[in-house]
Amino acid sequence: QDWRSRGRAAILQYVFLKWTFCLFIGILAGAVGFFNNLAVENIAGRKFVTVSKLMLANKHWTAFWVFAGSNLALLTFATAITAFVSTAAGGSGIPEVKAYLNGVDAPDIFSLRTLVVKIVGTIAAVSSSLHVGKADPMVHIGACIGAMVGQGGSRKYRMTCRWLRYFKNDRDRRDLVTCGAAAGVAAALRAPVGGVLFALESLSSWWRSALIWRAFFTTAVVAVTLRALTDICGRGNCWLYGKGGLITYDVTADTVAYRLADLPPVILLGVIGGVLGSLYNVLMVKVLHVCSLVNERGRAHRLLLAAAVSICISCCLFGLPWLAPCRPCSNKDCSTIDHPGGFENFQCPPEHYNDLASLFFNTNDDTIRKLYGRGTNDDFQKSSIMVTFGASYVLGILSYGVVAAPFGLFVPIMLTGASYGRLVGMAMGSDANLDHGLFAVLGSASFLGGTMRMTVSVCVIMLELTNDLLLLPLVMLVLLISKTVADAFNPNIYDLILRLKGLPYIEDHAEPYMRQLTVSDVVAGPLRTFNGVEKVGNVVHILKTTGHHAFPVIDEPPFSSSPVLYGLILRAHLLSLLKKKRFLLTRSVAGSDAAGQFGADELGKRGSGKHDRVEDVEVSAEEMEMFVDLHPFTNSSPYTVVETMSLAKALILFREMGLRHLLIVPKSSSRAPVVGILTRHDFMAEHIFGLHPFLRKSRWKR
Amino acid sequence: QDWRSRGRAAILQYVFLKWTFCLFIGILAGAVGFFNNLAVENIAGRKFVTVSKLMLANKHWTAFWVFAGSNLALLTFATAITAFVSTAAGGSGIPEVKAYLNGVDAPDIFSLRTLVVKIVGTIAAVSSSLHVGKADPMVHIGACIGAMVGQGGSRKYRMTCRWLRYFKNDRDRRDLVTCGAAAGVAAALRAPVGGVLFALESLSSWWRSALIWRAFFTTAVVAVTLRALTDICGRGNCWLYGKGGLITYDVTADTVAYRLADLPPVILLGVIGGVLGSLYNVLMVKVLHVCSLVNERGRAHRLLLAAAVSICISCCLFGLPWLAPCRPCSNKDCSTIDHPGGFENFQCPPEHYNDLASLFFNTNDDTIRKLYGRGTNDDFQKSSIMVTFGASYVLGILSYGVVAAPFGLFVPIMLTGASYGRLVGMAMGSDANLDHGLFAVLGSASFLGGTMRMTVSVCVIMLELTNDLLLLPLVMLVLLISKTVADAFNPNIYDLILRLKGLPYIEDHAEPYMRQLTVSDVVAGPLRTFNGVEKVGNVVHILKTTGHHAFPVIDEPPFSSSPVLYGLILRAHLLSLLKKKRFLLTRSVAGSDAAGQFGADELGKRGSGKHDRVEDVEVSAEEMEMFVDLHPFTNSSPYTVVETMSLAKALILFREMGLRHLLIVPKSSSRAPVVGILTRHDFMAEHIFGLHPFLRKSRWKR
Missing domain, CATH: 1.10.3080.10 (Clc chloride channel)
Incomplete structure (x- = not known):
């Protein structure tokens, strides 16, 4: 509808x-x-x-x-x-x-x-x-x-x-x-x-x-x-x-001049971003995998792990700045010291600041703003930025991987990228005529490209953050390189996490081995179908014995001269029907107003998690012998494929159309009108390899 | 493959x-x-x-x-x-x-x-x-x-x-x-x-x-x-x-401050843009329609029409500036006068300029740059801008509609929008604290939204042109309003032109009347099918008598026990087959290497316009009696729908998957394995209304 x-x-x-x-x-x-x-x-x-x-x-x-x-x-x-x-x-x-x-x-x-x-x-x-x-x-x-x-x-x-x-x-x-x-x-x-x-x-x-x-x-x-x-x-x-907490506009300059000679460091940044990004993904997944085993043991374990990480991070953040020397704040405004978002005094005497503490003792947004800042080439020492990079890289993996609480990856990745971007800028020394803040921006872009593998959106987000469209070609270049490099190693981090969670995600392309299979090769298990007018007992029995979410409905004699596919009925609708108990005494077709007796609420899609269960439906023995007309509740326009359809093409159909069930019809006229039903799980690699173990080898052959 | x-x-x-x-x-x-x-x-x-x-x-x-x-x-x-x-x-x-x-x-x-x-x-x-x-x-x-x-x-x-x-x-x-x-x-x-x-x-x-x-x-x-x-x-x-001809960056200011009080004129601009834009579309299509009739009469007519338009426009552009008074260039740099892209002296004495001529005697890009310019509130008189708007609106329609040469609509629409944007800014007088150049930018956006109905892309293009991300919320607002207003009247201008050209474009949504039809309702004409191994004479005959581009291939006894759908073969492949003359003497299956004898070039997609024709293939009478095995050249994974599939759902399938042919299979087992074939033309409104005239009324009912 x-x-x-x-x-x-x-x-x-x-x-x-x-x-x-x-x-x-x-x-x-x-x-x-x-x-x-x-x-x-x-x-x-x-x-x-x-x-x-x-x-x-x-x-x-x-x-x-x-x-x-x-x-x-x-x-x-x-x-x-x-x-x-x-x-x-x-x-x-x-x-x-x-x-x-x-x-x-x-x-x-x-x-x-x-x-x-x-x-x-x-x-x-x-x-x-x-x-x-x-x-x-x-x-x-x-x-x-x-x-x-x-x-x-x-x-x-x-x-x-x-x-x-x-x-x-x-x-x-x-x-x-x-x-x-x-x-x-x-x-x-x-x-x-x-x-x-x-x-x-x-x-x-x-x-x-x-x-x-x-x-x-x-x-x-x-x-x-x-x-x-x-x-x-x-x-x-x-x-x-203060400044809004959001990473605000106008971070860098309004004019950026760059020459051809600036390209090598930019390309270098892209390559570094790709390598570090794919490594980050690998490490993150490893840590997540190990910790999910620990976390499954119970809530106490989770809390203990989180506490351990928190203490460890606090020690790091508090301990490392002692290594950094104090710097006089002669060339900057010392009044910002010890205000939120400003520079930190830490252990230093007055009129001095500790650059590492200034980076650590602020929110991530403020730190990023500092690193992106223009004309701040002399604010930070190389060693401090290096420590920041190391801490940020390791603590980012540790934080996200170990602790099971709600938080994200985007900002830490930006921060890590910004820190090594600055490092590259510093290493260039006076050869580069680009500002170190600009290097930090490009570093962020490269690390985002290397981990998340997004191009257009990250590019636009970086531009919107910095409000400087002249950066566009540089950001594009960095993103393209880092994504290309990283794609050679592994997929993006969200896909890795998805896979780790075991969610049946359908990729937007078919794997090579899928071309060797037809849809009939992967359909497993017996097919359960209903007649157009079905006995209530049968319905209850099939619902209780199978977990399928949809069933083909087939009209058989006397309703038609030969078996005819009528459509597809959903489990949820069958349950609503059983609850409503509008049963028929004989095997006949109900009036056309049958569907009208159901409100939209009953047949509509429920909120997630709210499903009826067949165990909750009570049907008496007498009612079991009655009949129910499924026609009004059946979707009579299901999508179908012929049984010799290549699995790869069926996958594309399934995904593009956003289907949940795909009926398989026979090529020949001499068989039942439906030979199977494909669901999301039939496209999963594990399922296919279970049925066709020899494919597993060929998968890695090329 | x-x-x-x-x-x-x-x-x-x-x-x-x-x-x-x-x-x-x-x-x-x-x-x-x-x-x-x-x-x-x-x-x-x-x-x-x-x-x-x-x-x-x-x-x-x-x-x-x-x-x-x-x-x-x-x-x-x-x-x-x-x-x-x-x-x-x-x-x-x-x-x-x-x-x-x-x-x-x-x-x-x-x-x-x-x-x-x-x-x-x-x-x-x-x-x-x-x-x-x-x-x-x-x-x-x-x-x-x-x-x-x-x-x-x-x-x-x-x-x-x-x-x-x-x-x-x-x-x-x-x-x-x-x-x-x-x-x-x-x-x-x-x-x-x-x-x-x-x-x-x-x-x-x-x-x-x-x-x-x-x-x-x-x-x-x-x-x-x-x-x-x-x-x-x-x-x-x-x-x-000079300045690059491209509408360059940095046209407006780098800081835009706006308050809530500035919203009413912005909303007004959006509404004006919507109304003027849809009117522009209507007029444009009318003019295009009339002129296409004239243009069809021959090349001489086209040249004459173009010449007439050119003379008319030259007169307008040269005549109208005489109405504008001369203005002293006290408050601006008179050295730019009479340089390309600068201000024009026209009939005025030295140290004066004619503002209307300055807008007319420049390329569109320079004119737009002038209108977008910041701090130019006093450069132009209201009357001059009004004349510019009128001339731009009328001449835009006239130019594109009448002359048949290669050119585009985007820039004139920007210019027209910019002119009425400035007018609105001037009408606001001192109430508005926005710059008139900014009003021009917003005017362009609103007119683009009103005619082309693009939102995100126009918004980003405007931002990239002006290099000012702070404009974003205002441009978004204007675009949303103008598109909404204009969508109430007619579709966007490119779709109108498409329709006028009669190209069978498939919309991305189904029309209401399509839900009342099934696919079998719209399939017209007899279906031509081939056997898996077909007589050459039959192939030639069918290719000569029909214009179809694809034919279902059905295996019949003795190759299978009952008729079985094997797949779909393309006309182009049949012609290649006939040219190659690899015929069989008896009704038997060719070796599996048959397809290998054809190079990729022969079976690959040709460049547009380069098609073989059946008339070019010469087959002797003897060969006519021979057989050809179609199996190796048949696509055995065609997309199919059952005959009771709603037309609307089939349309979505057709479009989403980018199909050219869609086979219709029967629901019941007792019939032929294919009952029809859907092509792009079967989804066109004219075709459907031809078959089901009563729908034409119901189309306008709601």
């Missing part, structure tokens, strides 16, 4: 609602993004100010205890709510959103509980000086808002509204989730165009032209909301909010 | 070639874009300089004759080469590229002849002071380069190369054309990201994530090429090249 077959009033209602939802999503995502920043700036800022004051007063040990203690408390809190309230909120969330948009409904990813844990957990984890960011969770938060707005609030506490019935289907929910994810990126990085491109390039598996335009509207709303809220706080009445 | 089934060496070769092609496309598109600009700047610049000098010397009539004469000569030349050499080069070219990417092969659109005419014709037409732009033809030129690079040069003069055999298929050609089109936009507007988005949003019907990344690489190459060439010319050794 599509909205185009409805009346004009319903269409207007639908279109109006769709845009209203986008507006809501935009406003909510913008508000949440702002709130996250406000909270992190204040919590982390308060912590850093306190530590700085204690250090100034030479109470070094007290400072350490305050620092480590608050970090430990915040991280334990974040891990605890994740473990006890909603484990689905852990991690980045981007792989889950990507899988959802591919058609995989992971349990509980879009519930109100997950949303709240994600917001609170992100704030706590990011404030705890863990080397993590708040950008990725914003994508999940945005998607979550999108899914919930479409459902009219959370599934438990939703206001039931007739208008919303049109949105109870896969397509509209997916659209709203896509818009929400784009809004999340826009809110996290203040990059409206980048948000749309991010959703387009790396999240969604299906895309329509109309969706670009809706996503664009949503991110525009986010941009306006953010601007309005930041304006309110710009007057200094948001405590430590 | 897909590259994934080839050996490792072939894959490497393929990937390497693919990227090399993108590199070539980028360099070529960049070079052509630069050359176009150079030529236009020099030809038009020379003309304007001569006219200015004559005006300064008070030789007003001589000036007019020079102006009108050169315009007439240039436009007649452009029209003549279009009419006599390649009519496919006429017009914008964007609709044709869009149709090609949708699957419609219009004849001759990607030949070398068309490319040359397009380049030369655009230069002449744009230099002739016709109110047209050079952006749209660049899209066609880019696409043309893409198609020809993939074929290894033009089809007539191509170097035959074994490596290229992998690119002789629809998919790779389409990818290269898409990259080429993106490169064209990037070269025309110097907007690399905008180019990718333009191709994505408004050109392509299919899109893969990998393609974004390739298109992005191509546009990056374009950006670098353009920059390098412009640097060479920046030293003043390209005659009148």
Whole structure:
């Protein structure tokens, strides 16, 4: 059922609602993004100010205890709510959103509980000086808002509204989730165009032209909301909010001049980014794999692991700056010392600053802003940047890989990239006429390209962050090189995490071995079909004995002269039918109004996680002998392929059309009208190799 | 056949070639874009300089004759080469590229002849002071380069190369054309990201994530090429090249401050843009329709029409500035007077300038730059801008609608929008704190949104042109409003032109009436099928009597126990088979090496326009009685739908998968294994209404 077959009033209602939802999503995502920043700036800022004051007063040990203690408390809190309230909120969330948009409904990813844990957990984890960011969770938060707005609030506490019935289907929910994810990126990085491109390039598996335009509207709303809220706080009445927490515009210069001679270091940066990025991915997956084994042992183990990491990181961050010498702040404004976002005095005498501490004792956003800063070539020593790079690289993997709490990878990757970008700039010495801040920007781009393998969206995001379009060719070049280099080693990090989680994600291309198979080669198990008018007992029996989500419906004599494929019926609809108990005494066709007795709610798509189970349906022995007419509830236009169709082509059909079930029809007329049914799992490599072990060898042959 | 089934060496070769092609496309598109600009700047610049000098010397009539004469000569030349050499080069070219990417092969659109005419014709037409732009033809030129690079040069003069055999298929050609089109936009507007988005949003019907990344690489190459060439010319050794002809960066200020109070005029601009834009579309289509009737009468008519338009425009441009009063150039640098791109003295005394003439006697790019200029609130009078707007609106429609030569719509639309944007800014008076140049930018955006209905790509292009990301929220708002308003009236201008040309373009959504039909309702005419091993005489007869491009192949006894669908064979392959004359004496299956006897060239996709015809194949009477085995040449994995599939769902399948033929299989087992074949034409509204006239009414019911 599509909205185009409805009346004009319903269409207007639908279109109006769709845009209203986008507006809501935009406003909510913008508000949440702002709130996250406000909270992190204040919590982390308060912590850093306190530590700085204690250090100034030479109470070094007290400072350490305050620092480590608050970090430990915040991280334990974040891990605890994740473990006890909603484990689905852990991690980045981007792989889950990507899988959802591919058609995989992971349990509980879009519930109100997950949303709240994600917001609170992100704030706590990011404030705890863990080397993590708040950008990725914003994508999940945005998607979550999108899914919930479409459902009219959370599934438990939703206001039931007739208008919303049109949105109870896969397509509209997916659209709203896509818009929400784009809004999340826009809110996290203040990059409206980048948000749309991010959703387009790396999240969604299906895309329509109309969706670009809706996503664009949503991110525009986010941009306006953010601007309005930041304006309110710009007057200094948001405590430590300061410069906005968001990585702001105007970081670098407004004119960049570069010559052909500047290309070699830029190309070098790209290659370094590719190599380091793919290595980062490998290490991250290794660590994640090991820790997931530990984490499965129970919540106590998770908390202990998180506590250990937190203490370790606190020691690192507090210990390493002692190695850095004090530098006089003659050439800079010493009044910024010990303000949030400024330079740190640490153990140094007055009028001096410790450059390493200045990088460590700030939020990631402030650190990145420092590294991107223009005309700051002399602010940092090579050794300090080197330590920053090492710490950032190792702690980034350690933080994300070990701790199971909500946080993201984007910002730490930017920071790591910025640090080695500066290193390359310093190594060039006076040969390069580019600013070190510019090297940092290019380093970020190269590391993002090497780990996440996004090109257009990262490029646009970098441009929107730095507000300097003249950077474009350099950023493009760096991204292209780093992605090419890294792609030679392994896939992008989100895909690796997806695979580690075992979600049945369908790739957008077919593997070579799939060309050697036809669809009939991979269909396993007996096929269960229903007659057009089926005995209730049969329905209950088949539902109880199989886990399939859809069944072909075949009309047999006396309803037709020979077996005829009527369509496909969903398990959920069968269960609704059984619950309603509109059974027939004889094997006959029900009236045409049968479907009208069901409200849209009953046949519509439920929120994730809310499924009826066949065990909950009670059918008496008498009713078991009655019949039920399945025709009105059957989708009579299922997609089909002939049995000799190559598996690769079927995969492309399956993915492009966003299917859940694909019927296989025979080539010859002499057989049953349906010979099998393909689902997502039939396309998974493990399933295929299970059936055809010899392919496993040929897979690696070339 | 897909590259994934080839050996490792072939894959490497393929990937390497693919990227090399993108590199070539980028360099070529960049070079052509630069050359176009150079030529236009020099030809038009020379003309304007001569006219200015004559005006300064008070030789007003001589000036007019020079102006009108050169315009007439240039436009007649452009029209003549279009009419006599390649009519496919006429017009914008964007609709044709869009149709090609949708699957419609219009004849001759990607030949070398068309490319040359397009380049030369655009230069002449744009230099002739016709109110047209050079952006749209660049899209066609880019696409043309893409198609020809993939074929290894033009089809007539191509170097035959074994490596290229992998690119002789629809998919790779389409990818290269898409990259080429993106490169064209990037070269025309110097907007690399905008180019990718333009191709994505408004050109392509299919899109893969990998393609974004390739298109992005191509546009990056374009950006670098353009920059390098412009640097060479920046030293003043390209005659009148001046500021580059491309609408350059840094047009407006680097800081834009706006408050909530500025929103009403911005919203007003959006509404005006929507209304004027949809009206523009209506008028344009009317004019195009009328003139196409005249143009069909012959080449002489076309030339006469073009000459009439040219004289009329010359009179307008030369006559109207006499109405404008002279203004003292006290507050500006009078040294720019009478240099190309500067202010014009026209009939005024020294130290004065005529603002209307300054807008008219410059290339469109310079005029737009003037209108966008910051701090120029007092440079122009309200009346002059009003005349500019009127002339631009009317002459734009007149120029594009009447003359059949290669040129585009993008730049004139920008100019028209900029003029009414300034008008709105002036009408606001001192109430608005925004600069009039900014109003002009927003006006352009609104008019582009109102006519072309692109959102993200226009937004990014405007940002790349003005290099000011702070404009983003305002541009977004204006675009959203103008598109929404205009969409209420009619579709975008390229779709209207497509429809006028009668190209069978498949929309990305199904019309309501399609849900009431099943696929078997629209299949017309008898179905022609072949046996797996068919008599040569039958093949020739069917090929001669039908125009179908594909035929189902059905195995019948004795090759199978009952009729079995084997696959689909293409007309082109049948013709190759007949030419090769590998016939069998008896009805038996040929050896498995039969396909191996054909080179990739023979079975590969030909360049557009190069088709064998059945009349060219000579088969003797003896051979007519022989048999041919079709199995090796049949695609055994055709896409199929069951006969009760809703037409709307079949349409989506057809479009999403980029199909040319869709087989219809029966639901019941008792019938022939194929009941029909759907092609693009079966989805066209005219065809459906011809079969089901009653739907025509219901179409307008809601």
